[in-house]
Amino acid sequence: MIDLPKKLKKKLDERASNGALRQLSVPSGLVDFSSNDYLGFARNEILFSKTFQLLLKHNITQNGxxxxxxxxxxxxxxxxxxxxxxxxxxxxxxxxxxxxxxxxxxxxxxxxxxxxxxxxxxxxxxxxxxxxxxxxxxxxxxxxxxxxxxxxxxxxxxxxxxxxxxxxxxxxxxxxxxxxxxxxxxxxxxxxxxxxxxxxxxxxxxxxxxxxxxxxxxxxxxxxxxxxxxxxxxxxxxxxxxxxxxxxxxxxxxxxxxxxxxxxxxPPHDIIGILSSYEFLAEEGATQRTLLLENIAYFKIQAKKLKAGVSLIDSSSAIQSVIIPGNENVKRISKQLNDDGFNVKAILSPTVPEGKERLRFCIHSFNSKEEIGLIVQLLAKYL
Missing domain, CATH: 3.40.640.10 (Type I PLP-dependent aspartate aminotransferase-like (Major domain))
Structure with missing residues (x-):
């Protein structure tokens, strides 16, 4: 294969030396505190079935x-x-x-x-x-x-x-x-x-x-x-x-x-998926939002009880971020939580300003109180 141009390799090397080199990872099967699937729709089997039924109803057989x-x-x-x-x-x-x-x-x-x-x-x-x-x-x-x-x-x-x-x-x-x-x-x-x-x-x-x-x-x-x-x-x-x-x-x-x-x-099946999701939002959204809001409130209460609440950014949304300055520091704690079975991502500079590196907890309707309580305890321990 032809070598990467020197200028590009230098940029990669600089990012690696700063501890900010991005890499792709495969789904881990860990407890999800990272994805944007706030209501669990992406993994919902009922919604999947509804989408399939809509495809049949509209006689969609076209792939692209x-x-x-x-x-x-x-x-x-x-x-x-x-x-x-x-x-x-x-x-x-x-x-x-x-x-x-x-x-x-x-x-x-x-x-x-x-x-x-x-x-x-x-x-x-x-x-x-x-x-x-x-x-x-x-x-x-x-x-x-x-x-x-x-x-x-x-x-x-x-x-x-x-x-x-x-x-x-x-x-x-x-x-x-x-x-x-x-x-x-x-x-x-x-x-x-x-x-x-x-x-x-x-x-x-x-x-x-x-x-x-x-x-x-x-x-x-x-x-x-x-x-x-x-x-x-x-x-x-x-x-x-x-x-x-x-x-x-x-x-x-x-x-x-x-x-x-x-x-x-x-493709047509993506459009059907969006239509189906909006129907499901009208049917099940209120129930899942209630669960989500309860989990957000519980996470914030638990975090503020412990050391984890010290640098918790004030937010009423599903995104709860704890500031941990330094790429290496936040990556270390993220790995420790991953090793304990929890998927929570370290957000590094330059994605966020230097000194504002963080663990970004995405709370979901399907997270249990036990999962939330345990991950906050572990975070406090590692902090």
Whole structure:
């Protein structure tokens, strides 16, 4: 085989020397405190059976999409799903993408134009940052969940002349800290100033709100948000994503979003899986969310009783993170917990800032109180 270029090998060596080299691992069979399967849908046999029955009902025998949505891949099930999404999430329309990553780079890479301004939370997901790199608009980060810093950055940057648009991008639940912005204040500010708010609801859909439809909808703010990104690969247990917004936004993305235009569409059985998961969410979601919320509360109580609560980031979501500075330190404790039979991941720098390395506990509806109590005791011991 041809050798790796020296520049690339050097980058790998540097990452290895910093203790930050990423490697793929296979599912371990350990007790799950790591996956995004918050409600257990991804492993639910009843949901699997419902999806199979829907495939039979729709007489789906086609394996692949056969092409992009603009060519041959836009099968009729897309229409059914997007209509369902728009109705369920109280949106004028919806457009399905192959993943949350595709949705974010497709949206941010095409919607903000040259001369526009995009202000994004400093802890925003990497897919949004990557989308901004594809954009011709200028991007500026503001301090995490700080409306005052956002206002200050806008005041220093935006002149108000011409026809420039201002986009503000945040998440309703942040993937590393598990916390949330004050969406009501943020919406009020954007409405008063005529700015366009974009909210990524990846870690809120299925989990947050009485019906599990996300924080924006739970607060009744959907009509004042320019776009929402919802994903199906976390609490819903399947795959794909959608941008929720106006008819005009959907039309624009179909014409200019490169991650939609130039990729093969989702196969029909994936679309059926999303439809089935939304039906299951309406039927069983409340029960699983109740179990999840009980487990989150129990984890926090147990952690605060012990040393494990010292560096626990305040969060009411399924993501509970304990700060353990240093890549080697957090990897060591993660391995000790793995050896004890628990799958909990170490989040290393540069994924998070240096000194903010952490163990990221993902709590699930199916975790038992015994599992939660034991892992917290072990964590306290190793800390």
């Amino acid at each position: 999409a056969t092409g992009s949505r603009l060519l041959t891949g836009n099968h009729s099930l897309y229409h059914d799903l997007e209509l369902k999404l728009a109705q369920t999430h109280n949106s004028e329309n919806a457009l399905v993408f192959n993943s949350g990553y595709d949705a974010n780079i497709g949206f941010l890479g095409s919607v903000p134009q040259r001369g526009d301004f995009v202000f994004y939370d400093e802890f925003i997901h990497a897919s949004i940052r990557d989308g901004l790199q594809m954009s011709h608009a200028k991007g500026y980060k503001f301090d995490h969940n700080s409306l005052s810093d956002l206002k200050e950055k806008i005041q220093k940057t935006v002149s108000g002349d011409g026809d420039s648009e201002v986009y503000i991008v945040t998440e309703s639940v942040f993937s590393m800290d598990g916390d949330s912005p004050d969406l009501k204040q943020l919406v009020s500010f954007c409405v008063s100033e005529g700015y366009r708010l974009v909210v990524d609801e990846a870690h809120a859909v299925g989990v947050m709100g009485k019906k599990g439809l996300g924080l924006v909808q739970e607060m009744g703010l959907e009509k004042d948000v320019f776009a929402r990104i919802v994903t199906f690969g976390k609490a819903l247990g399947v795959h794909g994503a959608a941008v929720l917004g106006s008819n005009g936004l959907r039309d624009y993305l179909i014409n200019f979003s490169r991650s939609l235009i130039y990729t093969t569409a989702l």
